[in-house]
Structure formats: structure tokens, C-alpha cells
Amino acid sequence: MSLLEVSQLKVSYPTRDGVFDVVRDLSFELDEADSLGIAGESGSGKSQTALAIMGLLPANAQVGGSIRLDGQELIGESERVLDRLRGKSLAMVFQDPMSALNPYMTVGRQIGEVLELHQGMSANEAAKRSCELLQMTGIDEPGRRSKAYPHQFSGGQRQRILIAMALACGPRLLIADEPTTALDVTVQKKILELLRSLCKETGTALILISHDLAVLSGMCRNLMIMYGGREMERGPSQRVLLQPTHPYTAALLRTLEDLHGGAGALAVIPGEPPDLRNPPGGCPFHPRCSEVLPHCSKEIPRTRPVRRIGDKQSHWVACHLEQEQ
Numbered sequence: 001m002s003l004l005e006v007s008q009l010k011v012s013y014p015t016r017d018g019v020f021d022v023v024r025d026l027s028f029e030l031d032e033a034d035s036l037g038i039a040g041e042s043g044s045g046k047s048q049t050a051l052a053i054m055g056l057l058p059a060n061a062q063v064g065g066s067i068r069l070d071g072q073e074l075i076g077e078s079e080r081v082l083d084r085l086r087g088k089s090l091a092m093v094f095q096d097p098m099s100a101l102n103p104y105m106t107v108g109r110q111i112g113e114v115l116e117l118h119q120g121m122s123a124n125e126a127a128k129r130s131c132e133l134l135q136m137t138g139i140d141e142p143g144r145r146s147k148a149y150p151h152q153f154s155g156g157q158r159q160r161i162l163i164a165m166a167l168a169c170g171p172r173l174l175i176a177d178e179p180t181t182a183l184d185v186t187v188q189k190k191i192l193e194l195l196r197s198l199c200k201e202t203g204t205a206l207i208l209i210s211h212d213l214a215v216l217s218g219m220c221r222n223l224m225i226m227y228g229g230r231e232m233e234r235g236p237s238q239r240v241l242l243q244p245t246h247p248y249t250a251a252l253l254r255t256l257e258d259l260h261g262g263a264g265a266l267a268v269i270p271g272e273p274p275d276l277r278n279p280p281g282g283c284p285f286h287p288r289c290s291e292v293l294p295h296c297s298k299e300i301p302r303t304r305p306v307r308r309i310g311d312k313q314s315h316w317v318a319c320h321l322e323q324e325q
């Protein structure tokens, strides 16, 4: 049994014009201590997927399908149980560290509170452990710095503090949603390195969400590419990068190559992401796809195994193109 099993996940929102889906038919698994990167353009449903796993979707969201953690179904679970899981087994690091921290409480106290609440530590024990966690995430002089407030730290340091907080209770799964987007490039690299090494050291499974396929492939063993709320392709990172099977993955990779190859202006895939309130029929990518076939607009492609894999099936694609590779 995998640590996390997501099956046929669906997230929808009711509006005056009807219910619209922001995540559809999403299925994937993640093993203990394994890592999965989720990539896709803005609006593809990455954060909604993360929030669904955490049980943190807004109250008006409708969730269907199944999310199992260690075999326990999370969809429909009570707030009390989810709260306990969020302390013990599941943790999340968000994009904007400032909004995730309480500006009026010292950082030591904020980490300490988590430890007291979920680990039952005394205030003294929690204070000591907070310092250890701060040290572990690279905050110098943790004893003194734990008494400082969030605004007294740089953006990168604040993200380190959030990582310390997320790992405080030894979660089984950590979800990091664009954890470095708000930071400058040199700091980004260090924070990602820190995340990777801490997850490895502690045996924590990692789901990392980013627009940047290059970053994800360096950090995660597997990749999932999302578009229009659906999974387009999923497989071992190197395989997806070197032999992309879905035209959308290939298009995303070309934008990266243009960017890093010095094409100058920010490379984009021609066309617009789908309007989820009025999605195109068939494959959501077909209006922008350079290899579109007549039935792509009529039929949603099912997720099928990509051939050419030996014993364990691990590379999947949702595309009508039959590619013999």
C-alpha cells in the first residue's frame, strides 16, 4: 500500500451558472519517503489538489473521489480528525511565508505552540525543540532568534521558519506549494536544497508544486503534469523530461529551453489556458495542441500506460496520439 493514494479526485465549485470543475479524474500514488513534483501553467489545479489532500479547501468546494493516507480515507473525514492528521502526518509549506506566520508572536513561540498542541510537550521542552528545529533549517543563533518576530527575518529566513514548523511533528507527507516563488533566485536554490535534504534525512514524502519543470525534475523522483484540472502525463522525472509523451509536456519543456537558451522574452505556449467555467470538449489542451487530431475535441483521452516500459508501469499519459517509443 502506498502512503498516499489519490483516486478519481474531483474538486468543483457551484456558481450561479452551474457547478464547474477545477480538478477532474486525478489519480496518483506516492510511496513512503518518495517525491512527486506537480507542474502545469497557472490555473491548472495544482494548489486545489494540494488543498484537497490537506483538507483545507474552502467550505463551498465540493470534493469527490478518494484520498487515502495510509489506507485512511480523508474525504468526508471530520474536521477534528483532519486537524489531528495535519499536526501529525500531513504538513504544508505555502508560497507566501509572511501570511502563514502570525506577525504578533515570536517565531519560537509559534513553533512551540505546534509542538505543545500536537506532541504534548511542555513549554520548556517545546522551546528547546524549537531552537533545534531553527538550527536544523539554518537559522543562526537560534536561541536569540527564536525570540524575534517574523518581520525581523528576511523572506528566505521566514520560509526556513515555516519549513521548521512544517517538520516539527515529523510528518509523513510534506506538501510545498511554490515555496520559493516569492524569493530571489539565489535564496530559492538554498531553500529547495534544504527542503530536499531535510525530507531525505527524515524520510518524509514530498509533493513539490512549481511552474519550473527543471527545478522539479532535480528535486523529485516522479513528475505529474497538469492542465485544465486534469493529469496530462505522469512518470519518472528523467523519463518525462527526456521523452515527453504528451504534446503539452513537450510544449512546456520548449518554453523552458527557450528561457534557458537565451531566447530573451519570456517564452509562452501560444493560446490561453482553458476557461474552466466553459471548458472545451474532449482533451482540455486540444485548442492549443500542435498535434491535434479530429477526435481530440470530442473525446476525453483516458490515462493510458506509455509503452516501452519494462516490468513496473510507471509512465502514464492522457492523450489520443499513439506514440510508439
Ligand SMILES: Nc1ncnc2c1ncn2[C@@H]1O[C@H](COP(=O)(O)OP(=O)(O)OP(=O)(O)O)[C@@H](O)[C@H]1O
Pocket: 013, 022, 040, 041, 042, 043, 044, 045, 046, 047, 048, 049, 058, 211, 276
Ligand atoms: N475558492 C475558489 N472558488 C472558485 N474557484 C476557485 C477557487 N479557488 C481556486 N479556484 C479556481 O480553480 C482553478 C485552479 O486553481 P489553482 O489555484 O489550483 O491553480 P494552480 O495550478 O495552483 O495555479 P497557480 O500556478 O497560479 O498557483 C483556477 O481556475 C481557480 O480560479
Ligand SMILES: [Mg+2]
Pocket: 046, 047, 048, 177
Ligand atoms: Mg497554485
